[in-house]
Amino acid sequence: MVSYRVVLAPVVQLDPERATFTDMLDRYAISLRSRGLSTSTVEARLWGVRRFQEFTGEYPWNWGPRDVEDFTSALLSRPQPVAHSTIRGYHLMIKLFCEFLVNPAYxxxxxxxxxxxxxxAQICHPWNTHSHLAEFEARASRRPFGYDELEAFFTRADEIAEDLVASRGKAALPALRDAQLFKTVYAFGLRRREAVMLDVNDLRPNPHMPDWGPYGKVHVRYGKAMKGSPPRRRTILALPEFEWATRGLKVWVEEIRPRIATDGAAALWLSERRTRISTRTADVRFARIRDDLDLDPMLTLHSLRHSYVTHLIEFGYAERFVQEQVGHHHSSTTAIYTSVSDDWKNRVFHEALDRVLGKKEGVA
Incomplete structure (x- = not known):
């Protein structure tokens, strides 16, 4: 009997550079997941590294500090330059990936x-990357709603819904949903994802306000998470200044939503297909009303949350209370959200004058 011995030749990579870079990204993703970072965060960091590699046309062992500078210049030379915070985010992605590659543990x-x-090698240094110089790095044009703008926005949302109801339009129920969704975002200072992820069971009673029934609190289960941690939870109290929104929430839950919901549906805000709406849907619906009124295009759904913070301060609520309501980890974050009106500042100024100089007789 003749025996044969098969000798396997070593595997030769057709593109060893690309294969090595792919292996680096795969191992980097595993290390990020091991730290508990979310899938979206991991994917975003890998995307940032791939974008930088495609820009340079080189692989990490050929990268140098000059590549970072050229990449930054390209981002800033666009017709609409990239924001400071965005560039800083790119720099951070590249820096963290380089730290992984040069770590002696690997x-x-x-x-x-x-x-x-x-x-x-590490190619990101203080002299060629953007620094975090300010607490608030968003564009200066980003701002909260003014009171007149808010009234116009909510009035227009109600008008659209009422017209569709009167004409028995198929989009009447979604329009009614949108109007109440936006009022709820404002009245409770919610982030977009916090709002769309609410379930009916997240509406809770406040024993100090029994007349409001089960609409005295909102329990947020999908708050903004810290890195490597699950979503943060908090409970937001309904406030008397926004009782009008609380009444509308009651009408939505008890009278309108049952016309859409199926048995067992948990989501508070349902689509026409009887599924939970998405943040994109909320953004698109918001933009339609904003553009219909020709309001500032820099006003976004998140601007309603900024308005909530600003208006609570103007109503006289303590900053610590406001911080707890909106779920900010640091008080400085709450402070940068605040853009109080001139009327409020003038009132505080005159109150200070009265305390220091005393109110003269006969002067109101």
Missing amino acids: DWHDVCLERFGLVP
């Missing part, structure tokens, strides 16, 4: 030296 130094005769 063997990328030896692998690259053996395969390519070069090694990766």
Whole structure:
């Protein structure tokens, strides 16, 4: 009997550079997941690294500080330059990936030296990257609603719904939903995802306000998470200044929503297909009303949350209370959301004058 021995030749990579870079990204993703970062965060960081690699046309062992500078210049030379915070985010993605590659706990130094005769290095430094110089880095044009703008926006949302109801339009129920959704976002200072992820069971009673029934509190289960942690939870109290929105929420839950909901449906805000609406749907519906009124295009759904913070301060609520209501980890974050009106500042100024100088007789 003749025996044969098969000798397998070593596998030769057709594109060893691309294969090595892909392996780097795969191992980097595993390390990020091991830290507890969410899938969306991991994907965003990998996307940022891939974008930088495509811009340079080189792989990490060939990267240098000049590549970061050229990348930044390209972002700033656009017709509409990229925001400071966005560029800083890109820099951070590149820096963290380079830290992973140069970490002695991994063997990328030896692998690259053996395969390519070069090694990766940290290319992001204080002298070629954007620094976090301010607490608030959004565009200066971003602002809360004014009172007149808010009234016009909510009035228009109600008018659209009422017209569709009168004409028995198929979109009447979604329009009624949108009007109440936007009022609820404002009246409870909600983020977009916090709002769309609400269930009916997240509406709770406040024993101090029994007349409001089960609409005295909103329990948020999908608050903005800290890195590597699950969504943060908090309970938001309904406030007397927004009782009109609380009454509308009652009408939505008890009279309108049952016409859409099926048995067992949990979501508070349902689509025409009887599923939970998405943040994109909320954004699109918001933009239609805003543009219909020709309001400032920089006003977004999130601007309603900014308005909530600003108006609570103007109503006289303590900053710590406002911070707890909106779920800010730091008081400084609440402060940068605040853009109080001149009337409020003038009132505070005159109150200070009265305290220091005393109110003269006969002067109101």
